[in-house]
Amino acid sequence: MTGQGPVRGVLTGVGVSPGVGLGPVHLLAHEIPEPPAGSRHGGDAAAERARALEALEHVAIDLEARGAKAGGEAQDVLEAQAMMARDPGLADGIGELVADGVAAERAVYESFGRFRELLAGAGGYLAARVADLDDIRDRTIALLSGLPMPGVPTDAAEPFVLIARDLAPADTAVLSRDVVAAFVTEEGGPTSHTAILARALGVPAVVACSGVTAVAAGTRVLVDGASGSVRLSPSEEEVAVARNAAAARAALLSAATGPGMTADGHLVPLLANIGGPGDLAAAVANGAEGVGLYRTEFLFLDRATPPSAQEQEDAYRTVLDAFPGGRVVVRTLDAGADKPLAFLPPPGEEPNAALGERGLRLFRVHPEVMDAQLGALARAAAGSRAKLQVMAPMVATRAEAEWFAEACRTAGLPEAGIMIEIPAAALRAADLAQVVDFFSIGTNDLAQYAFAADRQLGALAGLQDPWQPALLDLVHAAASAARAGGKTCGVCGEAAADPVLACVLVGLGVSSLSMGAPALPAVRATLARHSQEQCHLAAQAARGAATAEEARAAARAHLPGLADLSL
C-alpha cells in the first residue's frame, strides 16, 4: 500500500483524547474485496487445494497466538475462531470447488458463504458468529491474494498511528499504549467507540478526520489529540513544539491534586467511569474520588450464560473496596442496542435496536436477571466502607423509576437512582425526582435521542456535539429539578471529560462529574481555576447561544483560566 496517497500537509478532525502522538501510519484494512465469481485456477487442483488449506491453517495458528497473548475471555473467542478455520466441512467444500476448477480465493469465499447463510438464518447467538466467520474468511483471502491482513498488527517495531474508517471493539482487544501512538478515524464522533477507548487507554485520538484513510501507509504523522490536527511528515521542529506544549500542559495538570472544587471552594466530586475492576488502578492513579459510572454489562458481554451470583458479588466488592469512604455508582446491566447479550435476546425483531427493549426495559422482561444483580450488589455492599448507589439505564417514565426503586429497596439497597438519557425523563425530571434518590445524566444517549442522531454515525457527529444548546437545556432541566427536590444530579457522559464543558455543567447545577480516568486531571485543574460564579456565567452564555460553536465560544469567554492550560 506504500507509495499511494498524500504524504505532506495537515488534515483536521475533532480531537477527542488529548496528547501528542507520533508514528508511522498503519491503515486498518476492513474490507477485503470479494474474489470475482468464475475465477479459475491454472489446472493443478491438488496444489490449489493445498494452497487454500495452508492459508486456513496459517490463520488458525495466528488466531491461537493472538488468543494466548490476550488471555481470558478473548482467548476463548479467538480459539473458537481457530476451530472454525480448521473445520473439515469447510475444507471439504473448498476441495470440491477447487476440483471443479474454481480458484482458491473464490472457493474459500463460496465455501464460507454456505455456512454463513446457515448461521445468519438461525438468528441470535449464531447470527453473531457470522462476524467471526467473515473475519476468518477475510484473513484467509488476504493471505491467498497477498493483500494486507485485516486487523491490528501486534508485532510492530515501534508504536504506530492507527488509521481506520472507524474502529470496532474486536479491532482493539489487544491494543495498548505500547503499540499505538495515536488513533485517527475518518468517521466517528466524540462518543464513538474509538473516542471512549482512546480516553480509557490515555492514547491521543482524532475522529471525523476527512481524507485520513487516503494517507499512504508508513507515512510518519504527528497527531494532536487536543486540537484535532494530523500533520503528515512533520519536521523535527514541529514535533518538538507539539511535544513541549503537551509537556507544559501535563506539568500543570499533575500539579492539581485533591478533591474536585471550584476556585472558591464549591465541592464537585470528580469520579471515574469504569467497565470493571481492571480500570480501578487508572482511576485511583488519576485521583478519582470514587466511581460515578460502573458499566456492569462488561461482566455479561461475550458469554453464553450470565455470570453467577458469586462472580458478580466478587467483582462488585473489588470495586467498592477500592474507594473506602468514597462513593460507587453502579449502573445495572445496560444490554441491548449496540451491546446485545447471547442469553438475553430481545423478545422480538428490532428494526431499530437503540429504540428497542434495552436497559431497564429488558429487566421488565427478565426480572430474575435484575433481582440476581441487585441481590449480588446488596451482599457486596454489606460490610463495605464505600457508599453504594445503584441506578438503572433507559428510564423514560415515573412508573419505571418507581418500579426500579422498589426493587432496590426490596433487595436492601440504600440508594436507588436513574440515568437521565431519554429526553422524556429530563423534561419530567421533577416527577422522577420524587421517587428516586439521585440522577446521573448520560449525555451521549441523551444527545442521540434528543437529536434523533445515531451515535455510531460519523456523518451526524455535529448533532452529537454535547455543546448543542438544546442538550444544555435538558441538562439544566434535570439538574434544576433534582436540586428543587433535594436530590443530587451528576453527569457521567463523555461531556464531563471536556474540561471547558465540565465548568459549564457545574454552572448548570450538576453536582458531580464522572469520566474516563485519564480526563480527571485536566478537569480538576480547570475547575480549580474558576469560581462557581464564573461557571454560572459560562453556562448562561452557552445556553444563550444559537449553535454549538457559538455556545463553546461564549462559554470560553467567561473562563479566563483556560489559557494557562492551553485548552
Next chain:
Amino acid sequence: MAERRVTVQAEVGLHARPAATFVQTAAKAGIDVTLAKVGGQPVNAKSILSVLALDVRQGENVVISAEGDGAEELVETLAAIASAP
C-alpha cells in the same frame, strides 16, 4: 454401528463452549462420527460450523452415530458431553 440418543441439558444448548468441547473430542477420533437432530439429516460431528448450524437448543434430543473401531466408546463419551448440564 454405535448410536446414542440424548437430551441436551446445557442452558446454552449445543453452542459456545459445549459445542467446542463436543467437536474437539469428536475430531480426535480416527473414525467417522455424526450428529443429527431426531429425524433430521446427520452432519459431521467434527465440524464446528455444521454442529453450530444444527442450532440444537436446551431440551432437544440428538442422535450421535459412529462406525468402526472404538465407536461404542466414542458415542458414549460424546453423549456424556452433549447431555452435561
